[in-house]
Amino acid sequence: MIMPIQSCMHFSCHIFLIFLFFLVHTSSQSLNDQEHAVLLKIKQYLEDPSFLSHWNSTSSHCSWAEITCTSGSVTSLTLSHSNINKTIPPFTCDLTNLTHLDFSFNLIPGDFPTPLYNCSKLEYLDLSGNNFDGKVPLDIDHLGANLQYLNLGSTNFHGGVPASIANLKQLRQLRLQFCLLNGSVAAEIDSLSNLEYLDLSSNFLFPKWKLPWNLTKFNKLKVFYLYGTNLVGEIPDNIGDMVALEKLDASKNGLTGGIPSGLFLLKNLTSLYLFENDLSGEIPSVVEALNLVNLDLARNNLTGKIPDDFGKLQQLSWLSLSLNSLSGVIPESLGNLPDLRDFRVFFNKLSGTLPPDFGRYSKLKTFLIASNSFTGKLPENLCYHGMLLNLSVYENNLSGELPKFLGNCSSLLDLKIHENEFSGNIPSGLWTSFNLSNFMVSHNKFTGVLPERLSWNVSRFEISYNQFSGKIPSGVSSWTNLVVFDASKNNFNGSIPKELTALRKLTTLLLDQNQLTGALPSDIISWKSLVTLNLSQNQLSGQIPHAIGQLPVLSQLDLSENELSGQVPSLPSRLTNLNLSYNNLTGRIQREYENSVFAGSFLGNSGLCSDNPALNLALCNSGLQRTSKGSSWSIGSIICLAVVALLLILLASFLFIRFQRKRKHRLDNSWKLTSFQRVNFTESTIVSSMTEQNIIGSGGYGTVYRIDVGSEYVAVKKIWNNRKLNKKLESSFRAEVRILSNIRHTNIVKLMCCISNEDSMLLVYEYHENLSLDKWLHKNVKPGSVNKVVLDWPKRLKIAIGIAQGLSYMHHDCLPPVVHRDVKTSNILLDSQFNAKVADFGLAKLLIKPEELSTMSAVIGSFGYIAPEYVQSTRVSEKVDVFSFGVILLELTTGKEASYGDQHSSLSEWAWRHILIGGNVEELLDKDVVEGSYLDEMCSVFKLGVMCTATLPTSRPSMKDALQILQSLGEPLFYGEKNFGHYYDAIPLLKSSKETRLHVDSE
Structure with missing residues (x-):
């Protein structure tokens, strides 16, 4: 029977659809399998990391x-924050439908990954x-x-x-910040034309440039970040055309x-930051940007009045002028916002x-009006909502009693109201305000x-120069967190309570110009x-305690104009400021202080000679008569130390000879190579080349060799022991080396591999032909060993920035942070372009938590570079490295070695001493x-070095702040609204009186 034509066509159509579905399904299955294989290949390329175990x-x-x-x-493929330290897999774009790719916050090295050009559908x-x-490719x-x-x-x-970026016509967000x-x-x-977000901020190495764009074209741009990019010139008038x-x-x-x-006419504007420029003139009086939330115009040269329209x-939440x-x-209307x-x-x-309603209608947190000419009383309602954190009104002409609200303001952290005309009693609740x-x-x-x-x-x-009276209470022992106690020029009487000695954190104690007795x-x-003790101009009597000479960091001591008697105890030679004048002291002046610097320190003591x-x-x-108990003891100590040193040398020689003989008779074929980079050599190549003629240095942790491995040289550091390594120690060492090997930064020397056997460790680093900084800085470069290039100031500044970048990365970008603990010029290597590389992590310590201090069992480091808190308590924080970095800055600016000074002092102490006595910094360079053209920069870097070597860790800047200072030279170093003001406390005599007070508003 013949099928009708219509039925035949319907049947054929059905067959065709089934066939088409089969083709699509097969194609889809094929693509699925292909993509699965590519992803597993990516996992294999990344060396099967644990975070991809589920692949x-x-x-x-x-x-x-x-x-x-x-x-x-x-x-979409997202592999961010995964510690990936290999290049991006070159076959990633075999995922042909990829539109979203995120490899952010890893340790990926090398140039821009151009294989990504094959991701034809990429949107993100x-x-x-x-x-x-590398460079951003053309x-x-x-x-x-x-x-x-x-x-x-x-x-x-x-x-x-x-x-060529302009050819990416669909681009909406372009971010190139912090490069x-x-x-x-x-x-x-x-x-x-579609750009909505442009961020070039924090590129401090940009040469000075002006805005090259027609801002009218940016009519879709919503976010425009140019912070810290060396931008100069005027803000174009047509910026008002950026309507979005x-x-x-x-x-x-x-x-x-x-x-x-x-x-100020842009109606969509919510945040405007123009602080730290050289803008001048008046603030525009007509303000229609009514959506403004954050406005910061601080640190410019603006004049005129605060516009009434700000009301x-x-x-508005943040206003900084x-x-x-x-x-x-x-304007009174500001108090009503x-x-x-x-x-x-x-x-x-x-x-x-001041407008009386400040704080009445808003949850005010910060009220900083210091150093103006305001009069009258403080507004009563500043803490009305109980959220005030910072009240800083110092250096005005404010008067009257403090508002009662301060006694109930439990949120208050900082009360800085000095140098006004306030009177009456302190509100009772303020003394014990919980967070103050x-x-x-x-x-x-x-x-x-x-x-x-x-x-x-x-x-x-700090309560000095008031009219407080009575005794210093015995309850002072409970003030356990006190660091600075300044009660000078009051009417206190009675004796100094013994309970005051319970305050173990004290760095400054000033009780001068009172009526204290006993x-x-x-x-x-x-x-x-x-650090500083001033008890002058009282009626104190008795002898100076011998323990005063045992205070480990005391540098300023003033006990003048009292009734003290007896002999002067042995005092540390580190004192930069000493005044014992006008007492009843007797005996001979200590030899260290018999010089003209201390000419006025002993006057008015008829019994002194x-x-x-x-x-x-x-x-x-x-x-x-000079021989005394103290000096005899010193001579005896020197003799004892010499004998001990001789015995140690003999013992070391015996052990070394024994080790060499033992090593001669042993065939050691147990070397093992653990690679952290791709290497083109074997362990036998390294071990066989460790000969005497290849030695280029040695130190406390072993010998350093330069070894030719064919296409390049490598530096090999041998760390050895005269007995088998403890298994636990070996495991710990390997774990630390493995973590450090993941550090990838242009200013940190690359650790290529570790080679070890049962009693030796070989660390193989990239070799740098310009050797270490100390050999250049302290004239130790051997003729013919490196090119004779003068280490001029631009190179020195480049080196300082490079070191700061490396240390900042270790402290702020590594998780957990890494503290080097032995930063010094001999551990700073220089490549052919004099780029600095931080090297030698033999002492590095990983902090378990960023805020945690780790306590080490022993102090290890180099004299002149060791932070004082490390010596005293072996407590380790990032500030240990900051101190050492500060010493390097002092070396770079003065040309002197870290150990400069006598046997009791160092370069950092020498620099502090000159600063404290008001020395001319230019004479120290x-x-x-x-x-002349670099003088200001050198002075600034010297002062930064002094800042970094402050006695207290909390008074030193972080490495990130230090780096920012170096990268933004040309601005007044010690004059900043945000970043560095609180470090002023470390150097009270470095500035004029007004600069000294600037630190209080560093928040």
């Missing part, structure tokens, strides 16, 4: 957390937070026409921003001229009374007595942290390199 052949890759599939095909690419060290537009998001931030990319860009910025970027703009940060640059009025900004030359009064949290106008020329840390009320007219109890958290207690407490040995006529004291009878 296997049995599970569906679309279910893996790192994968996103669309219609059964891989469209994030490579930020890696160790790329053909970066090969990433394709679909790309909408590109993030290359927090990498080591250098060079410029190429014009090492040092070239030009393409003007063509303004043709990216929501956030603008052009702070910390060199912008000049006025603020365009159009900027219209109902959403500090460090300008603004005048007039604060409902969302104002932070109000900062310190260091201006403002006057008048800084209690600074000096130079007022306060009365009353000190309480038995003080807030447990107070670390700075003897000094004898048990002061607990003041291990005391000296062999130096310059001291204006009676001359001692004979030089033979290295005469071989100092030039």
Whole structure:
């Protein structure tokens, strides 16, 4: 029977659809299998990391957390924050439908991964937070026409921003923040008509540049970040045409001229940061940017009044106008803003009374109005909502009693109201305010007595130049966190209570110009942290306690104008400021202080004598009388030490000979190589080349060899023991080396591999032909060993920045942080371009938590570079490295070695001494390199070195702050609103009186 034509056609159609479905299903299955294979290949390429253990052949890759599939095909791959230290797999784009790729915050090295050009559908690419060290490629537009998001931030990319980026027409976000860009910025970027987010911030190496763009074209740009990019010139007037703009940060640059009025007319603007520029003129008076939440114009040269229109900004939360030359009064309407949290106008020329409603309608947290000319009383409602953290109104003409609200303001952290005309008693609740840390009320007219109890958290207690009276209470022993106790020039009487010696954290104790009587407490040995002690101009009697000479960091001592008697105890030679004048002391002056620097230190003591006529004291009878118990003990000690040293040398020689003989008779074929980089040599190549003629150095941890491995040289450090390594120690050592081997940074020397046997460790590093910094800096470069290039100041500054970048990476970007513990010039290697490489991690310590201090069983390091707290307590934090880095800065600027000074002092102490006596910094600089054009930079780096070598760890900057200072030279070093002010406490005599007070508003 013949089938009808219509039925036949229907049957054929059905067959065709079945066949088509079969083809699509087969194709889909084939693609699925292909993508699965590519992902497993990626896992294999990354050496089967544990975080990808769930990637296997049995599970569906679309279910893996790192994968996103669309219609059964891989469209997104995210491998961020995974400690990947290999290059991006070159076959990644075999995932043909990939649109989203994220390898951010790993340790990926090398140049820009151009194989990604094959990802033709890519829309989102994030490579930020890696160790790329090439240039942004000129053909970066090969990433394709679909790309909408590109993030290359927090990498080591250098060079410029190429014009080809403008060909990525769909680009909406371009992020190049925190790189090492040092070239030009393409003007063509303004043709990216879809751009909404542009971030070039924190590229401190940019040469000075002006905005090359027509800002009118950026009519879709919402976020525009240019912080810290060396931007100069004026802000273009047509910035008001950027109608979509929501956030603008052009702070910390060199912008000049006025603020365009159009900027305050942008109705979508929520955040405007222009702080730390050279802007001048008045703030525009017409403000229509009513959505402003954050406004920071601090540290410019702005004049005129605060605009009344600021009172219209109902959403304003942060207002900072500090460090300008603004005048007039604060508009009363600012006190009525409902969302104002932070109000900062310190260091201006403002006057008048303060708006009475500040804090009444908003949850105010910060109120900083210091160093103006305000009069009248403090507003009553600053802590109305109980959220005030920082009250800083010092150096004004405010008067009257403190508002009662302060006694109930339990949130308060900082009270800084010194140098006003306040009077009356301190509100009772304020003494014990639970969170209060800084209690600074000096130079007022306060009365009353000190309480038995003080807030447990107070670390700075400064009440000098007031009218407090009564005794220092015995309850002072409970003030356990006190670091600074300044009660000078009051009416205190009675004796100094022995309970005061319980304050073990004290660094500064000032009780001068009071009416104290009696003897000094004898048990002061607990003041291990005391740096400054001033008890002058009282009626103290009795002898000076012998324990005063045992205080380990005491450097300033003033006991003058009292009634002290007896002999002067043995004092440490480190004292930079000593005054014992006008007492009843007797005996011979200590030899260390018989020089003209201390000419006024002993006057008015008729019983004291000296062999130096310059001291204006009676001359001692004979030089033979100089021998004393103390000096005899010193000679005996020296003899004993010499004998012990000789015995140790003989013992070491015996052990070494024995070891060599034992080694000669033993065939050692047990070497094992553990590689951290791709190497082209074997362990036998290294071991066989460790001959005497290849030795290039030695130190406390072994011998260093330079070995030719064919295509290059490597440096081999041999760490040996004369007996088998303890298995636990060996395991710990290997684990630490393995972690350190993952560090990838251009300013940290590469650890290539570790070779070991049962009693030796060989660490193989990349070799740098310019050797170590000490050989250049201290004239130890051997003729012919390296090119004779003068280590001029630009090179020295480059080296300082490089070291800071390496240490900053270790402290702030490694998890957990790494503390080197032996930073010194001999551990800084220099490549052919004089780029600094931090080397020798033999002492490195990993901190379990960023905030945790680790205690080591013994102090190991190099004299001159060791932080004082490390010597005293073997407690380790990142600030140990900061101290050592500060010593290197002093070496770079002065040309002197870290051990410069006598047997009791070092370069850092020498520098501090000159600063404290008001020495001219310019006279201390290295005469071989100092030039007029670099003089300011050298002075700034010297002062930074002094800052970094502060006695207290808390007074030193972090490495990140130190790096920022070095990268932004040209700005006044010790004058900053945000970053460095609180380090002033470490160097009270480094500045003029006004600069000394600047630190209080560093928040």
